[in-house]
Amino acid sequence: MSNEVIIGIDLGTTNSCAAYVEGYKDGAPSVKLIPYKGGDYTVPSIYAIDDKGNELIGYEAKRQWQLNPKNTIYGAKRLVGRTATSDIVETMKKVVQYGVKPSGDNKEVMIEVAKKELTLQEVSARILNKIRDVASNYLRVPVNKAVVTVPAYFSDRQRQSVKDAGKLIGLEVVRIINEPTAAALAYGVGKNLNEKVVIYDLGGGTFDISIIEIRNQVFEVKSTGGDIFLGGIDFDNAMIHYVLREFQAKTGIDLSTDPVAMQRIKDLAERTKIDLSAREEAPFNIPFITMTPQGQPLNIEMKFTRKLLESLTSDLIDRTLKIVAKVLVESGLSTKEIDEVMLVGGQTRMPIVQDRLTKFFGKAPSKGVHPDEAVAIGAALYAFSLKDDTNLKVQLLDVIPMAIGLEKADGQMHVVFGRNSPIPNAKQLTGTTSVANQTELIMRIYQGDHEAANMNEQLGEFTFGGIRPGPAGSVKVEITFDVNVEGILKMEARDPDTGKTLNTTVRVTQS
Ligand code: AMP
Secondary structure, three states: OOOOOOEEEEEOOOEEEEEEEEEEEOOEEEEEEOOOHHHOOEEEOOEEEOOOOOEEEOHHHHHOOOOOHHHEEOOHHHHOOOOOOOHHHHHHHHHOOOEEEEOOOOOOEEEEEOOEEEEHHHHHHHHHHHHHHHHHHHHOOOOOEEEEEEOOOOOHHHHHHHHHHHHHOOOEEEEEEEHHHHHHHHHHOOOOOEEEEEEEEEOOOOEEEEEEEEEOOEEEEEEEEEEOOOOHHHHHHHHHHHHHHHHHHHHOOOHHHOHHHHHHHHHHHHHHHHHOOOOOEEEEEEEEEEEOOOOOEEEEEEEEEHHHHHHHHHHHHHHHHHHHHHHHHHHOOOHHHOOEEEEEOHHHHOHHHHHHHHHHHOOOOEOOOOOOOHHHHHHHHHHHHOOOOOOOOOEEEEEOOOOEEEEOOOOEEEEEEOOOOEEOEEEEEEEEOOOOOOOEEEEEEEEOOOOEHHHOEEEEEEEEEOOOOOOOOOOEEEEEEEEOOOOOEEEEEEOOOOOOEOEEEEEOOOO
């Protein structure tokens, strides 16, 4: 790669952030965050269309969210790469006010805003485009390449979807790297470390944990795990449900069906949650939230204490710690062997999260990285290392977050790559035809840790065509499964006797 700028982008569920390396300073790469209007380094990952049909992205979209909840898309990253009928999509439909519907063939999720239908790639593309424009203006050069981060827990399909989003706007996603790995880079590049670190990343929408061994410039992921449906938004929801219950108990009125009231409660819930990280109690007052049947205005007048918030959300923190324990076992390390615990993601600012982790690991989390900026910084460092004219050479040894395998005749999963298998990785399987003159071999590939294949996410139905005619069992097909450094699967099949490559077509059939 030549002497062009490759920026690092943290395309977050709630906020996004971009950074680049401007060169060397005192022998170390100097990373700069790219500021947005007003000097903020993060931009809300929110897209909206206002009543005049204008597109709004970032702060502008967030500002009008309350007034225009139906046409404001937030948290869409949770839907990326999911089939329309998955449980997660069903759950999302209940918590968001914008339209979420299946695409024509029922395979993908479409978003409906202002009577316009958008794919999730189009939504991500618009946010990426905004980040790219801001970066191009700031750096005064066109930015066409980026390293983009994704949660470690993202499947092959979700990773592919981010690459496709880049393609839509002519932004080449030169490499996808995992968010925790990026955070470890931000912490460890150029420090000559020999440490085992835990990256605990609790952001707006997802929870990710990775255990990474740093040996100078080698960053080796030992194990990883997470919950794609656990983040700050669930802490907000716990508060919202409490407010709704209390209000209904007092007035008999259910506010959950009133979108404007819900938006106001949601907004204040998040602000109060953030306040309670810095103080012990905070008022929760919303005037004129609704009216009685007699036309009397009603207010919400409550108080939240930090203790109450902690009790409403302790099960969410328990869930993260259960995953931490499991991932630790998988890494083969004990809590004592962990040198540093790093916190990433805005929700880790909640004091009880830090206290619980301190108890769990027997040491306080490190302040070595900035929770909101570390991921973009790591992505920028990695982007810089990809350029030819740099001395920075980092090596990432990552893993796949969930098993990849094929569906056997009995519907069970035949695992080809186990969970936490190192990547890049390639494996071969040899099959034979099962009927005379068979010309095609069809294989359904899934990703997930469930024994029944169709309980996992289908990556595609691969059809290998052009098989040589012959009696049943006489013709062999050698299939190569190749997971690249980004965790994306490519498959190829050939006839080992003739060396001829077979035609491969892929489609997704799971609905
Ligand atoms: P991220 O996706 O990393 O930007 O994290 C955003 C999440 O962190 C949102 O759910 C925020 O409400 C939450 N958050 C940000 N700051 C704080 C804070 N000081 N205390 C608790 N949660 C916070």
